[in-house]
Amino acid sequence: MDSVQNRKFVILAIFILVGMIYVTRLIYVQIFDEDHKKWALTVSQRSLRILPDRGVVFDRNGKVLVKNENSYDLCITPADFGEEDSAEIGQLLNMSIEELRAILNVTGIERIVPQKAISGLEIEEMESLQHQLIESEAFHFIESSKRVYPGRIAAHVLGFTGIIQPKQLERDTANYYREQDFVGRSGIEQVYEEELRGLIGYRQIIKDNKGQEKQLVEYDTAIAGNNLTLTIDADLQEYGEQLMVNKIGSIVAIQPQTGEILSMVSAPGYDPNLFSGDGLRKNYDSIFNPKDTLQTSKNKAIYNDTYRPGSIFKLVQALIAMQEGVIDSTTGFPCNKIPMNCHNHPHPSNVKIAIQHSCNPYFYNVYRRLLLRGERKSHFLDSRIGLTRWENAVRSFGLGTAFETDIPGVKTGNVPDTTFYDEEFPRNKPYGRNRWAFSMIYSNAIGEGEIGVAPIQMANLAAIIANRGWYRTPHFVKAVGDSLIKDERYIRKNYSAVESKYFEPVISAMESVVVNGTARNAQIDSVRVCGKTGTVENKSFNDHSVFIAFAPREDPEIAIAVYVEYGTWGGTWAAPIASLMMEKYLRQIGSIQGARSEKSLAKEKRAFESVILDKNADIR
Amino acid sequence: MRTSGRLDIFPKRIDNLMLLIYAAFVLLGLLTIYSSAYTADLPSLFSLEKEYGKQVLYIGISIVVGMIILLIDGKFFINYSYHIYGFIILLLIAVLFTPAVKGAHSWFKLGGFSLQPSEFAKFATTLAFAKLLSSPNRKLTDNKTRFYAVSLLMMPAVLITLQPDPGTVLVFVSFLLVMYREGMSGIILLLGLLVAVITVMTIFIRDSVLLWGLLQGPWILVAFACMLFAVSIFVIRKTVRKRQRKTQVVRAIYVLVITVVVSLSTKLVHEHVFSDRHRDRFDVILGLIDDKTGVGYNQAQSMAAIASGGIVGKGYRNATLSNDQFNQVPEQSTDFIFCGWGEEWGLIGSVLFIVLYITMLIRIIMIAERQRSQYTRIFGYCTACILFFHFLINIGMVIGVVPVVGIPLPFFSYGGSSIIGFTILLFIFLRLDSERMDVLR
CATH class of the missing domain: 3.90.1310.10 (Penicillin-binding protein 2a (Domain 2))
Structure with a gap:
């Protein structure tokens, strides 16, 4: 059976069998072998x-x-990392192991x-x-x-x-x-x-x-x-940062008609180049340091929204009260230092004098009229209605709400409403519904109490007054590529609840504040500056020095808010810094010509040189 | 049948189909070598600085050598078989004293060229082997003949092992097939297959554990073989007549002993004799390791090149892996030349290649079988089996079914010694065939 002659068929069969096996294998490899196809791409292409x-x-x-x-x-x-000592390399590269x-x-x-x-x-x-x-x-x-x-x-x-x-x-x-x-x-x-x-x-x-x-x-x-x-003006920004050297606080300057932010300073500042390239990894901890009492990393202009507005809020109170009809521009109240203390000043026989001298009892009475309208017998219910109306009007000034804008982390601040006193305040034991009334919350009258604002909101307030009643949302972008920004959010005029006719007495008062009131330090030669100082009370430290202003009075070009923390009086630090900023900008756009005054240069020197970092220092 | 006087000096009855296939392989090989070296600013095809340029030269030499062989009377080769064999053995000894290149003493350096005598050992051994087996009174059933035949093969095989060049040594196994054709018992082939299967299985299961650690690695195979042995003894007792039982039982014992010995010795060889490099190559083929960037690199790269060719290929000179400038495939134009072919011509090209190659093998067997001369027939079988083994190992290696072994693809791969050696082998056979009508030798 096994004739040697027939063995050729066995050998031919072996050849053909191997050929067929290899063809099968090639069909697999060249059609179905995704692993090696992928490997081919991995090694040969990128x-x-x-x-x-x-x-x-x-x-x-x-x-x-x-x-x-x-x-x-x-x-x-x-794959090429061989003999090297990784600990040594890590040290060399400043990387952890x-x-x-x-x-x-x-x-x-x-x-x-x-x-x-x-x-x-x-x-x-x-x-x-x-x-x-x-x-x-x-x-x-x-x-x-x-x-x-x-x-x-x-x-x-x-x-x-x-x-x-x-x-x-x-x-x-x-x-x-x-x-x-x-x-x-x-x-x-x-x-x-x-x-x-x-x-x-x-x-x-x-x-x-x-x-x-x-x-x-x-x-x-x-x-x-x-x-x-x-919208930033680099020169103004740089100047602001120089003025704020060795101080804690912020400056926000806005172009009132457009809502364009001309400058936003938060002090202390840092060199942004610290974080460029590999810097973020190396320097992050030095700036974002939770133990940093100066809070260098924070943009105080938007982040600190728990500042109470202080006396500046009297502007808003006066405007709302006139709009609501509870006073008119000629209404007077006696300054009897009850229930709030006041300093000695002429009788506040009208809104202008009251603002100019920042009379506390006057605005106690104004706020009382706003909250207690006599519509309900119960003070509790009456205060409730009054607070809601007041609160809505206050919000129309851009307070208590976060701007819809291109600033990440912009905050709301706080305007107390009924829910706030019902459920949130005081924090450990809220008053509860109908268990609070004007008599318990009247410190709001003079911008103390439970109102919280961020510096950008105060600058915007200055812009609203400058515009006599409206604002465009503060923003940073002017153009993307070659096209000017046409975002509805930034074009829309937001009207406050107060009609423009009520603004004039307030503006006059603000000008008086600068001319012969608390903010004489804010005067600029040949420019009619309107401003209002504020002092944010701190219980155990020096008060914060605050000032808002706009200029010129007619046809305003710049509205500004300056916060100098622990600077005590608004007129001492915030007002001169604000005036220097405004003067700088107005000169830049050509509104002011001629040489700078001695007074201006002296103010600048004083601001450059002063150090206000100690919360309790005597810095008058 | 004489047609013209011009070609009178060449023998009639040269097998034209074989010449055609030979020409096809040589030409396609050259084109593939050219393609793999292709860059936009390529010097001329005949530049001797490039592999394809040298290959043109080698092909030229091969053609001249081939024509000379066709002019020489077949009697010359038959008569001088042992002399030629002896001369090549001397070369194989001499080459061991040359300085090592890449760790192997395989080359004589002659100027810019090098000569690899092991490539010539194949046809020389074939000459001697055919001479031995075709001598009168030599039968492969006879132990003395077997001894001579094996000695004849072992001599070059051992010398080449000393170089070392394991790929070429493996080719000498192909003579077993010839011996089978010439009357050696088929059992030996089967036993060879058995040994191969057991070896592979031993490596494959070397880390396997059965029965809670009682059986480990090769012992699993041993236990399995014992069980099989017991069953077969039982079956033999039930089915085979008493008189024939003894032979069957002896066969079963043989199988058992071979299994145990091979399995255990494979383990020993694998662990103690193999270098890591060889062990890893086996492990990669068996899928025990998937390390494309490490030990499995060569095979992964070659398979990637072939796989990326897909069905129709990337087109001539468009290879993105099998090209010298990308250097993704090792030994691009010699051992792994099939990668370039497969990548550029796809499945269609590679199947055509295999069909052509198998056609060549079948044709050689057919020619061998039509011989009246036993010498020529044996020579033909040797030629077919040598070419078959090169095919088996080389293609198997690049498509990932055989471990990486350095061995060229006949007529196709770059290399002077290789192409000249194979040309001599084939053309001696064609010359002998052309004399098939002459008197019986």
Whole structure:
């Protein structure tokens, strides 16, 4: 049976069988083997993202506030990391051993891909590191760019960029970002992230087995982000920051007709360049330090919304009272220092005199009339109705509500309403429904009590009075790219509950305050300044010095609020600083010509040199 | 049948189909080598600085050598078989004293070129082997003949092992198939298969544990073989007549002993003789390791190249892995040349290649079988089986069914010694075939 002759068939069968097995295997490998197809793409191709230039940010006059500068990123290829002592490298790179390990312990194909370890190195830093790491093949430097803030101003406004947080990466459904990407993390950088970031480009390349680019397959250019023009006036901003050196507080200046924020200072400030590139990682803790009593990281102009408005609130009280008809501009009340104390001043026989001398009993009586209208027999019920009406009117001045605007973290402040006294105040044991009345809450009359405002709201109040009754929401953006912003939120006029005719007596009073009242320090030669000082009481420390103003009286160009914490009297610190700011701006736009007065220069010198950081110092 | 006087010096009855297939492989191989070296600023095809340029030269030499062989009377090869064999054995000894290149003493350096005598050992051994088996009174059932035959194979095999060049050594196994054709018992092939299966299984299950740690690795196989043995004894008792029982039981014992010995010795060899490199290659093939960037790199890269070709391929000179400038596939133009072919021409190309190759093997067997001369027939079988083993190992390696072993693809791969050696082998056979009508030798 097994004739040797027939063995040729066995051998032919073996040949054909192996041929068929290999054909089958090739069908599998070349059609169905996704694992190796994917591997082929992984090792031979790479899609390189080309990061676009982030948009440049200009001030209202075209000065650069934020731009980009070349920098270098250090990348580590884990597969090439061999003999090096990781503790030593960590120290050299200023990285914790955990951070370094996280990079070195990646798995799979990532091991042969350079991993970004440090971003935004200056050329000198790069050269120094390159010199020290020259022994190892694992380290590479690639060019990138970082944000630079040439004026070193407006840190709180502009914000900073930083490596994207895991949570934001999760929310990024459009799949724009990758790990280690830089995004705007606060301020303008955050709010206008989408405008600034641009469109990512791609380079599809073929690489060799060492990962070196060898051939370009496809190219998709990156499109730079839109430039942004802000309403900020860089010179005014810088001046404000200089004036506020060695002080705690804030300045907000607004162009009243447009709601454009000309300047927003929060003191103490810091150099925004601290956080650019790799700086955020290195310097974050030094600024965002919970033990920092000066709260350097906070933008006090919007963040501190628990300041009581103090005497400044008398302006609002007077306006609402006239509108509601409970007084008219000629109504007088005796200054009997009951139930609130007052200083000695002429009889407040009308609204103007009352404001000019900031008479406490006068506004006690005004507030009493506002709250107790005599519509109910019970004081409790009557106060309830009165409070609701008053509260609605107060809110129309932009108080107690957060502006819908491009300032991240803008806060509401507090205007007490019925719910507040029913359920929230006092915090440990709220009054309860119908268990409070005017007699328990009258300190609101003079801006103490439970009213809380942020400096930006006070600046806006100045703008409302300057406009005789309306405001445009304060905002930072003027133009995106080449097109002026046409956002309904910023164009709409928001009318206060008070008609414009009631503003004149108040404005006259404000001018008197500057001319011969508490804010004589705020005078500017040849300009009619209107202002009102405030003193925010602090129980165990010096009071805060507050001043709001606008100028010129007719056709106002600037409205401003200045807070100098622990500065005691509004007229001592806040008023002169506000006047210097206004003068600076008015000179800049050409409203004031000629040389500056001796008085102005002296004020400036005094502001530059004074240090008000001690909460109890005698600084009169 | 004489047509013209011009080609009179060449023998009639040269097998044209074989010449055609040979020409196809050589040409397609050259095109693939050219493609893998292709860049936009390529020097001319004949530049001797590039592999394809040298290959053109080697092909030229091969054609000249082939034509010379066709001019030489077949008697010359038959008569001088042992002399040629002896000369190559001397070369194989001499080459061991050359300086090592990449850890192997395999090359004679001659100027810019190098000669690899093991490539010539194949046809030389074939000559001697055919001569031995075709001698009168030599039968493979006879122990003395078997001894001579195995010795004839072992001599070059051992010398090549000393280089070391395991890939080429493996090719000598192909002579077993020829011996089978020439009358050796088929049992030996089956036993060889059994050994191979057990070896692979032992490695595959080396870390497996059964029965709560009682049985581990090869002992599982041993236990399994014992159980099988017990069952077969039982079956033999029930079914086989008493007189034949003894032979059957002896066979069963053989199988048992081989299983136990191979399994246990595989474990020993695998653990103590194999270097890590070899162990890893087996483990990668068996899927025990998936380490594409480490020990499985070569195979992963070659399979990636082939897989990325898909059905129709990326087109000529469009390979993105099998190209020198990307350097993704190791030994691109020699051992892994099939990657470039598969990547550029896809499944269609690779299936055509395999069909053509198997056609060539079948054709050689058909030619061998039409011989009246035993010498020529044996020579033909040797040629077919050597080419088959190269195919089996080389293609198997690049498509991931055989561990990585350095061995060229005949006629296709870059390399002077390889292409010249195979040309000599094939053309001696074609010359011998052309004399098939002559008197019986």
